[in-house]
Amino acid sequence: MLGMQVSFNIWDVLINLVFSYIATVGFALTVNIPHRVIHWSGICGCAGWMIYWLVTEASGGRMISNTLGAFAVGLVAVVLAKWKKCPVTLFSVPGLVPLVPGAPTYMVVRRLIDGKYIAAQQMMMRVAIVTVSIALGFLLSTLFQEAWNKYIKRLKLREKLKK
Amino acid sequence: MSVDAYMKRVVHTCLKAGRLMLAGGSEMYRVEDTMRRIAVNAGIKEVNVFAMPTGLFVSLDDGECSTVTELETVKKRAINLELVDQVNEFSREFADKRIDLEELEEKLREIEENIPTFPLWLQVIGAGILSATLMVLFLDVYDWIDFPVAGLIGASGYLMDSWLKGHTKIRFLAEMIAAMEMGLLTIIINGIFPACNVNNILTGALMTLVPGLALTNALRDLFMGDWVSGIVRMCEAAMTAIALGGGVGIVIRFLGA
Numbered sequence: 001m002l003g004m005q006v007s008f009n010i011w012d013v014l015i016n017l018v019f020s021y022i023a024t025v026g027f028a029l030t031v032n033i034p035h036r037v038i039h040w041s042g043i044c045g046c047a048g049w050m051i052y053w054l055v056t057e058a059s060g061g062r063m064i065s066n067t068l069g070a071f072a073v074g075l076v077a078v079v080l081a082k083w084k085k086c087p088v089t090l091f092s093v094p095g096l097v098p099l100v101p102g103a104p105t106y107m108v109v110r111r112l113i114d115g116k117y118i119a120a121q122q123m124m125m126r127v128a129i130v131t132v133s134i135a136l137g138f139l140l141s142t143l144f145q146e147a148w149n150k151y152i153k154r155l156k157l158r159e160k161l162k163k
Numbered sequence: 164m165s166v167d168a169y170m171k172r173v174v175h176t177c178l179k180a181g182r183l184m185l186a187g188g189s190e191m192y193r194v195e196d197t198m199r200r201i202a203v204n205a206g207i208k209e210v211n212v213f214a215m216p217t218g219l220f221v222s223l224d225d226g227e228c229s230t231v232t233e234l235e236t237v238k239k240r241a242i243n244l245e246l247v248d249q250v251n252e253f254s255r256e257f258a259d260k261r262i263d264l265e266e267l268e269e270k271l272r273e274i275e276e277n278i279p280t281f282p283l284w285l286q287v288i289g290a291g292i293l294s295a296t297l298m299v300l301f302l303d304v305y306d307w308i309d310f311p312v313a314g315l316i317g318a319s320g321y322l323m324d325s326w327l328k329g330h331t332k333i334r335f336l337a338e339m340i341a342a343m344e345m346g347l348l349t350i351i352i353n354g355i356f357p358a359c360n361v362n363n364i365l366t367g368a369l370m371t372l373v374p375g376l377a378l379t380n381a382l383r384d385l386f387m388g389d390w391v392s393g394i395v396r397m398c399e400a401a402m403t404a405i406a407l408g409g410g411v412g413i414v415i416r417f418l419g420a
Contacts, residue, residue: 015299019299023292023300026289026291026294029281032246032279032286034244037248089190093188096375097375103301106365106369110362112412113412138382138386139386142387
């Protein structure tokens, strides 16, 4: 994956950037996000999708790209939540939506309808792998959040000791 | 005011705050944390709270002779993250002593009576643009013929789902019927305009009803050690996905596409 040649079409980048933002904002509207953070939840989803897309374009494989995408969503969500002083869920719920394996899940249904059970099983495995790797990336970002909280606590303690 | 009456008030405030957050779709650890903070900041010595997706328990102990324990079930649920944010904000204000217990009660009652939501038309538009843009992102082909159709069908499915949710108590039925409606509409549109691709349109349109909140919260609950709610929400997400797939499957199977 690293050191590979990647050629970008500026049109592709632009479409992915804008559409992931719009899609996240659209989902945020359906779950009633507070007005003041609606733009930032879009940014969060955009960051996650762009990381996922870039890693996929660099032929990073399904698992690593989803893990890194979910990790990015969690990371951006934590930072934004600290900054805007509101729950992390406001950013992570819409942010993870573009990463949800919608297309493979539909394909599972489609193949089951067509009676292609073996192909459906293969697709189901793909859905499972993607879901697990999203969970993994999200877990890593939770770890980051804990480390951050501990760091802040220690910083405050040190300031108190100085006084 | 006697000690017992004061503790009763604190318990009721805690339960109301917890119920609003739970109904809004918060993760368990935040519900428990908020309830505990409200009670501790109200001056109660020993506080025990336990939250599940279907109910809340609070037990307060003043350190001497009286204990108050109450439980409340949560049946009504409406995903609304603004509610979570507001209750969180009130609890912060209460912790900073900017408002007292009476004002907190007043604010919670106010928000309970008129829950802030976006108007339905805006939500439907959100669902429409979500399905249209996600279709392009997922399929990685710039399929501009299906783009508006996917938006239209996603919006109609979301409208159907939210309308049915007000009329039935059976869980997952609304999702299933909305998915059936989306499949039916897609097949009709495909019949009129054969250039449309049924699979592409449905991939995008079904994303409007995807259990994004249930899945994210399930993961967070599991990582925070709230096993009961984590597994329950995992199950909810899986059941919703099955309902969506089943609804679309039935229609495509019988009408053929």
